[in-house]
Amino acid sequence: MEKIAVIGGGAAGMACAVLLARKGRAVTLLERGERLGRKLSATGNGQGNVTNVNMGAEYYFSDDNGKVARALSRFSASDTVAFLEDMGGIFLPDGRGRVYPAGRQASAVTDLLRREIARLNVNVVFGAQVSSLTYDGDFRLAWAGGQMRADAVVLAAGGKAAKNFGTDGSAYALAQGFGHTVTPLSPVLVQLRCDPKAVRGLKGIRADAALVLLRDGKEIYATRGDILFTESGLSGDAVFRASSYAQKGDKVVLDFLPDVDSGRIAAAAERGGMLCIVNNGLARVLAAHGRAEELCKRFELTVTGTLGFDYAQATRGGIPLKETDENLMSLKREGLFFAGEILNVDGMCGGYNLQWAFTSAFIAAEGL
Ligand SMILES: Cc1cc2nc3c(=O)[nH]c(=O)nc-3n(C[C@H](O)[C@H](O)[C@H](O)COP(=O)(O)OP(=O)(O)OC[C@H]3O[C@@H](n4cnc5c(N)ncnc54)[C@H](O)[C@@H]3O)c2cc1C
Known part of the structure; x- marks a missing residue:
C-alpha cells in the first residue's frame, strides 16, 4: 500500500494523520519530541481557542489570500467544530466569537486527537x-x-515561533531542498517592546483600552481589548492583535476610557483628582508625563520591537502559497504537501491559526 509520512505531530500533523487514516491510508506520523500536540495543549492560555465563528480570508496574512479563502470555503470554522465534536466534546463560542472546548482545557483537545490517532x-x-x-x-x-x-x-513541522514547543524554524530547510523559497520571517501575536521610559512604573497594570497604531501619523490599525503593561512594553489580547501590523518606530496610542468623553473626565478630575477614573498607579505615571486627565485618553508609546520568536504565538512568513497548488501540494516536487504554520499564512489572534492548521490539514489530506 502507498505509504504516507506526516512530518510534525502538532495540530496540523495530527489532524492530517487522522483524516488520512480514516480514508484507510497507511500513515506514519513523525514527531521530533516525545509527545504529540504540545503546542496545541498550551493554546488560548491553556483553554484552547480552536477557531472563530467570524471566519474569512480577511483575518489572515499570506502571499495569496484568494487561496486562503478557497481553502476556508472547503473547511471552515463549522467544519473544525464538527471534526472535533465527531471525536467527542462540545465546542462553544464566547461573546467575541472565539470557539473553545466547553471544558476550557486545551490539553483535552490534544487528548481527543491523540485518542483518535x-x-x-x-x-x-x-x-x-x-x-x-x-x-x-x-x-x-x-x-x-x-x-x-x-x-x-x-x-x-510548524514555523519558527515558540521554539520550546519544538518549532525552531529548522524544518524550512526540508522544503528548501526541493527548491522552495521561504518568505521573510517575523514573530507575530507577541508582546510589543516600547520606549522603556514610557512604561516605567506601569508593570502589572491591566486595562480595557482602545488601541490605535500609527505609522507616520497615519492610522494602521485600531482595536479594543485587554492591555497589560510588562517590564519591557505591552501585552494583552489587543496588543497581540496589533502585533500583526506593528513595526519598529510605530506609535501606539491608548485610550483608557474609550466610553467616556474628555469633558466628563475633566469635570470628575476637578472634583476628585484621578481617583476612580483610572488605576491609581497608572494615574501617577500619567501625571509624571503630563496632564493625567488628558493623557488617559491619549497615552502614546513608541514601538521599539517585539519580544521575538521565542515568545511569539505565530510566525509571519514561510513557504509561499504561490509555490503550492490548490491542494497545497508543492509545485516543485509532486507528492510533497504542506500543512499548518510552515506555510506563509498567519491569522489574527482569536483561533485563526489553529483554524488554518485544521483547514490546511484537511486540504492536504483531500489532495492525497
Ligand atoms: C502559547 C501559544 C498559544 C497559542 N494560542 C493559540 C490559540 O488560542 N488559538 C490559535 O488559533 N492559535 C494559537 N497559537 C498558534 C497555534 O498554536 C499554531 O499556529 C499551531 O499550533 C500551528 O500548528 P502546526 O501543526 O502547523 O505547528 P505546531 O503545532 O507548531 O507543530 C509542529 C510540530 O512539528 C514538530 N517538528 C518540528 N520540526 C520537526 C522535524 N524536523 N521533524 C519532526 N517533527 C518536527 C514539532 O515538534 C511540533 O510538534 C498559539 C501558539 C502559542 C505558542
Missing part, C-alpha cells in the same frame, strides 16, 4: 526529527537513529 492505529514515531528529505523515485526521510521511504509526504 491511537484508535486508528496510526504509526507514530517519537524522537524523529527529520533532518533529511530527498526524492529518488520515492521520498527518503532520515533522522538520528531512523529512516523511512514514503510515496508521499506532508510537511507539517
Whole structure:
C-alpha cells in the first residue's frame, strides 16, 4: 500500500494523520519530541481557542489570500467544530466569537486527537526529527537513529515561533531542498517592546483600552481589548492583535476610557483628582508625563520591537502559497504537501491559526 509520512505531530500533523487514516491510508506520523500536540495543549492560555465563528480570508496574512479563502470555503470554522465534536466534546463560542472546548482545557483537545490517532492505529514515531528529505523515485526521510521511504509526504513541522514547543524554524530547510523559497520571517501575536521610559512604573497594570497604531501619523490599525503593561512594553489580547501590523518606530496610542468623553473626565478630575477614573498607579505615571486627565485618553508609546520568536504565538512568513497548488501540494516536487504554520499564512489572534492548521490539514489530506 502507498505509504504516507506526516512530518510534525502538532495540530496540523495530527489532524492530517487522522483524516488520512480514516480514508484507510497507511500513515506514519513523525514527531521530533516525545509527545504529540504540545503546542496545541498550551493554546488560548491553556483553554484552547480552536477557531472563530467570524471566519474569512480577511483575518489572515499570506502571499495569496484568494487561496486562503478557497481553502476556508472547503473547511471552515463549522467544519473544525464538527471534526472535533465527531471525536467527542462540545465546542462553544464566547461573546467575541472565539470557539473553545466547553471544558476550557486545551490539553483535552490534544487528548481527543491523540485518542483518535491511537484508535486508528496510526504509526507514530517519537524522537524523529527529520533532518533529511530527498526524492529518488520515492521520498527518503532520515533522522538520528531512523529512516523511512514514503510515496508521499506532508510537511507539517510548524514555523519558527515558540521554539520550546519544538518549532525552531529548522524544518524550512526540508522544503528548501526541493527548491522552495521561504518568505521573510517575523514573530507575530507577541508582546510589543516600547520606549522603556514610557512604561516605567506601569508593570502589572491591566486595562480595557482602545488601541490605535500609527505609522507616520497615519492610522494602521485600531482595536479594543485587554492591555497589560510588562517590564519591557505591552501585552494583552489587543496588543497581540496589533502585533500583526506593528513595526519598529510605530506609535501606539491608548485610550483608557474609550466610553467616556474628555469633558466628563475633566469635570470628575476637578472634583476628585484621578481617583476612580483610572488605576491609581497608572494615574501617577500619567501625571509624571503630563496632564493625567488628558493623557488617559491619549497615552502614546513608541514601538521599539517585539519580544521575538521565542515568545511569539505565530510566525509571519514561510513557504509561499504561490509555490503550492490548490491542494497545497508543492509545485516543485509532486507528492510533497504542506500543512499548518510552515506555510506563509498567519491569522489574527482569536483561533485563526489553529483554524488554518485544521483547514490546511484537511486540504492536504483531500489532495492525497
Ligand atoms: C502559547 C501559544 C498559544 C497559542 N494560542 C493559540 C490559540 O488560542 N488559538 C490559535 O488559533 N492559535 C494559537 N497559537 C498558534 C497555534 O498554536 C499554531 O499556529 C499551531 O499550533 C500551528 O500548528 P502546526 O501543526 O502547523 O505547528 P505546531 O503545532 O507548531 O507543530 C509542529 C510540530 O512539528 C514538530 N517538528 C518540528 N520540526 C520537526 C522535524 N524536523 N521533524 C519532526 N517533527 C518536527 C514539532 O515538534 C511540533 O510538534 C498559539 C501558539 C502559542 C505558542
